[in-house]
Amino acid sequence: MSEFLLIFISAILVNNFVLKYFLGICPFIGVSDEVTASLNMGMAVTFVMTLTAPFVWLINTYILARFNLPFLEYVTDIIVIASLVQLVEMFIKKYSRGLYNTLGIYLPLITTNCAILFSALFLVLRNYNFIQSIIFGFGSGIGFTLAIVIMAGIREELEYADVPKPFKGAAITLLVAGLMALAFMGFAGMPSA
Amino acid sequence: MNTIILVAVLTMAGLGTFFALILAFFSKKFAVQDDPRVEEILAILPGVNCGACGVASCHLFAESLLANKVPINGCIPGGAEVAEKLSALLGVESEMPEKKVAVVHCGADANVRKLRARYQGVETCSAANMIAGGELACIYGCLGYGDCFDVCPFDAIRMIDGLPRIDLIKCTGCGKCVIACPRDIISLEPWDGSHPLVTVACNSLDKGKDVRKICPVGCIACKICEKLSPELFKVENNLARFNTPNLKEYDNWEKPLEKCPTNCIVKLSDKVPSLSK
Numbered sequence: 320m321s322e323f324l325l326i327f328i329s330a331i332l333v334n335n336f337v338l339k340y341f342l343g344i345c346p347f348i349g350v351s352d353e354v355t356a357s358l359n360m361g362m363a364v365t366f367v368m369t370l371t372a373p374f375v376w377l378i379n380t381y382i383l384a385r386f387n388l389p390f391l392e393y394v395t396d397i398i399v400i401a402s403l404v405q406l407v408e409m410f411i412k413k414y415s416r417g418l419y420n421t422l423g424i425y426l427p428l429i430t431t432n433c434a435i436l437f438s439a440l441f442l443v444l445r446n447y448n449f450i451q452s453i454i455f456g457f458g459s460g461i462g463f464t465l466a467i468v469i470m471a472g473i474r475e476e477l478e479y480a481d482v483p484k485p486f487k488g489a490a491i492t493l494l495v496a497g498l499m500a501l502a503f504m505g506f507a508g509m510p511s512a
Numbered sequence: 513m514n515t516i517i518l519v520a521v522l523t524m525a526g527l528g529t530f531f532a533l534i535l536a537f538f539s540k541k542f543a544v545q546d547d548p549r550v551e552e553i554l555a556i557l558p559g560v561n562c563g564a565c566g567v568a569s570c571h572l573f574a575e576s577l578l579a580n581k582v583p584i585n586g587c588i589p590g591g592a593e594v595a596e597k598l599s600a601l602l603g604v605e606s607e608m609p610e611k612k613v614a615v616v617h618c619g620a621d622a623n624v625r626k627l628r629a630r631y632q633g634v635e636t637c638s639a640a641n642m643i644a645g646g647e648l649a650c651i652y653g654c655l656g657y658g659d660c661f662d663v664c665p666f667d668a669i670r671m672i673d674g675l676p677r678i679d680l681i682k683c684t685g686c687g688k689c690v691i692a693c694p695r696d697i698i699s700l701e702p703w704d705g706s707h708p709l710v711t712v713a714c715n716s717l718d719k720g721k722d723v724r725k726i727c728p729v730g731c732i733a734c735k736i737c738e739k740l741s742p743e744l745f746k747v748e749n750n751l752a753r754f755n756t757p758n759l760k761e762y763d764n765w766e767k768p769l770e771k772c773p774t775n776c777i778v779k780l781s782d783k784v785p786s787l788s789k
Binding site for chain 1: 520523528539544
């Protein structure tokens with residue numbers, strides 16, 4: 320049990336995808352100007368990551384490893400991710416048209432979100448078992464959500480701040496991202512999986 | 513070696529089919545019922561996504577129309593025809609929008625333009641205008657790089673001798689060229705074809721003496737037109753303007769046209785009775 324908790328906490332805080340590995344920066348910058356939208360984006364990513372993990376694990380263990388096809392890993396990962404993103408898109412379009420319009424192009428772009436591909440590759444690299452994979456996928460998604468929501472919260476406040484002209488827009492956003500990454504370095508001493 | 517390729521291909525094909533089936537199943541299950549009227553409205557709209565109605569695209573206009581957020585005659589390029597069809601489709605009364613056309617207020621083509629410098633930069637009006645106000649001696653005149661021609665979604669503008677000529681039948685009055693022109697030479701004038709279209713083809717606020725030096729066809733504010741036909745022409749700030757609200761008293765326009773010393777009052781079109789139903 321403590322092993323699962325360790326994987327979970329480590330994926331959220333210690334090895335946060337956005338702030339430690341700098342993965343998934345595109346939506347992290349692109350959809351982080353509003354807390355609600357970024358929360359929804361985070362949830363969509365979490366959903367895809369959590370579902371990707373078991374599929375990838377099953378395909379890797381029972382097909383790729385058995386038939387000695389490790390070179391197909393990237394391709395199969397992409398198939399799984401792309402299909403799941405399609406699924407999420409249909410789901411959101413059906414149940415929340417407003418969210419569908421808010422996320423816009425960033426929704427199909429989850430397909431090319433490197434954080435998701437990375438999480439799929441990572442769980443194979445680390446030899447996680449089935450349950451561990453799911454927990455790792457879920458934790459990574461929560462970590463991404465955490466980072467993007469904090470970022471959105473800061474950016475909402477930044478709207479009212481007197482930012483010097485050369486730093487306005489993307490520049491100050493990247494500075495904030497860097498400072499957040501520094502803050503998350505504080506977790507680096509914690510034991511991680 | 514061959515078996516590995518075969519197995520790899522089979523694996524990919526199998527996985528692809530598997531996920532395709534899942535997606536097919538869920539696309540049925542999560543199918544979204546779009547309002548069928550959106551498609552019908554889209555079929556009526558011109559579909560050029562010009563943005564003159566105030567929303568970003570024709571699709572958005574159709575949705576906003578159903579949500580009552582835009583007026584039924586909001587489609588400016590579509591004009592009366594589209595408004596009529598839409599009101600027939602939705603059963604809503606519609607006021608017909610006034611038909612407007614774009615009119616160019618400069619008559620100096622490439623043959624008569626005087627230059628004060630040579631410009632070798634990016635060939636757009638907005639770029640040329642930014643560099644110390646462009647290479648033309650006249651700071652009000654048409655630069656002739658055709659920014660208006662580039663943005664026109666209806667193919668209604670032709671550049672002839674460096675001056676935009678507007679096809680008044682094709683022009684829908686969407687106003688894209690008005691926004692594109694960095695010198696505000698183009699304006700939208702109400703015109704429904706029931707009378708000839710006359711305008712003052714000059715935009716210069718310089719004094720008559722200064723205009724004479726740099727342009728043979730500019731308005732010199734001699735006020736002859738105003739004297740001959742005071743209800744139609746008005747001279748203000750060294751520039752004659754055709755007074756469009758007085759279109760009803762539209763008789764006395766031929767004389768000023770003849771008498772204008774620089775010929776800057778021009779007739780752009782005769783009556784087009786087919787336009788005004």
